[in-house]
Ligand SMILES: Nc1ncnc2c1ncn2[C@@H]1O[C@H](COP(=O)(O)OP(=O)(O)O)[C@@H](O)[C@H]1O
């Protein structure tokens with residue numbers, strides 16, 4: 001089994017005015033290909049910060065992140081953006097779809113940004129059918145339920161075959177029923193496509209669906 | 223529908239329309255002013271083409287666009303005696319204010335010699351004789367001035383239309399030379415003498431001959447004498463350049479403001495684009511495309527507005543607009559470049575946003 005993600009002694013200190021706010025205090029973590037990992041912990045313990053560092057949206061104060069063999073921390077800003085484009089799919093709590101575009105438009109935009117060779121009609125069809133989105137593609141986000149929007153966001157995150165999906169409380173805005181459905185789809189993605197996933201969650205049931213759970217507290221893994 | 227550009231423009235129809243209109247306004251201004259200046263000078267030149275003289279003889283300092291009757295009539299006979307000269311015809315040209323913004327002109331000619339030299343013919347009535355008689359061309363006659371009607375041109379003197387001629391040439395209204403001399407209190411004077419040569423191939427040589435014989439006057443070929451208005455009013459060219467620059471600045475500012483608000487409003491979407499791995503270049507080009515789309519619509523609207531305004535102003539005032547390809551191109555470049563430059567700063571700002579901050583934006 002190949003290592004997809006490696007975080008070494010990650011530290012992050014935010015500077016607010018003249019005050020240093022330490023958010024991560026040395027995180028070391030290895031994620032294997034095909035793993036479905038849950039991250040739990042109280043609010044403010046640094047989960048989102050860790051996810052942003054792993055996705056190259058932030059740079060660490062100290063430590064390294066290596067994703068699919070590429071060192072994110074040593075890379076320039078443009079290079080990190082490029083690694084994000086090729087290797088990472090984000091899913092957010094608040095869906096973050098483009099409201100003026102249809103579901104189809106949101107997917108196409110992701111494909112266009114990803115660029116060359118992204119179009120794989122078979123995989124695309126399979127994903128949409130698995131997420132039960134085939135008849136939703138011409139709707140705009142506001143015409144969809146929360147669960148449907150999150151499924152579109154999930155489709156958008158995986159349509160370009162990212163090495164890893166980083167999900168920050170993807171069911172945090174959903175009712176129980178929708179949550180269960182979306183979680184089931186994360187599971188299926190992991191099962192059928194061997195998709196590597198790191199998912200932050202507060203929901204013990206959601207975490208129970210994962211192969212591995214890491215608990216965080218005060219910027220540490222406990 | 224998967225174009226962010228088009229969906230953004232449609233998302234905010236009022237703001238898009240205002241931006242489009244802002245660009246259109248600049249384009250319309252450029253088109254109208256340049257079209258007017260070109261239209262008027264082309265009209266002058268077209269009308270001068272029917273004067274069949276090759277050479278114009280004036281006193282120095284006379285402009286084709288101002289009233290002067292400072293040339294002695296004695297030159298008419300003197301010029302006729304020069305080798306190769308077939309005819310010499312004196313003309314007085316007088317400019318007077320007309321309409322809300324316009325200037326119009328009237329000529330005094332010796333009708334018999336003038337028509338003998340040119341290809342101008344009466345289509346109705348007869349030539350002007352008495353001081354209150356005037357002949358007009360068909361364009362003017364068509365504005366409800368038949369033979370026998372009275373016409374007020376300048377001052378408060380009523381003139382009587384005694385004839386209608388064609389084709390158009392110089393001023394649309396012509397009095398007798400004596401009538402103009404009387405009116406301008408310039409007895410024995412004219413504005414210029416039109417000289418027709420026997421052999422047009424020799425016109426340059428004959429012009430030189432005239433110049434040597436009567437130095438101190440101005441001898442010009444007809445084509446040079448009726449210059450474009452741009453050349454005879456030196457400030458106009460500068461004014462037009464200033465106008466074009468202003469139009470560009472207006473376009474740029476309007477588009478800059480529109481893109482700036484768009485980007486502020488869409489901060490989170492820019493964060494999403496960044497999370498998805500969109501490069502700076504991608505984000506800038508996305509915003510520039512939106513700006514160019516708005517500018518392009520502005521161009522189309524601007525051209526339409528200019529054409530409409532030109533048509534109605536012409537109807538109302540008789541001012542002539544001609545939209546030459548060069549200025550159409552200039553206006554197009556102004557609108558597009560202005561828009562693109564205006565969007566550059568907001569686009570660069572968007573491209574430099576921090577993704578996490580942008581994603582947290584409400
Ligand atoms: N942009 C920021 N500026 C300053 N402090 C921040 C910023 N983002 C997060 N923090 C702080 O870092 C700590 C960890 O935050 P976060 O990673 O969002 O935790 P979690 O996602 O586990 O709730 C918190 O104390 C939070 O206040």
Ligand SMILES: [Mg+2]
Pocket residue numbers: 047048049
């Ligand atoms: Mg969080």
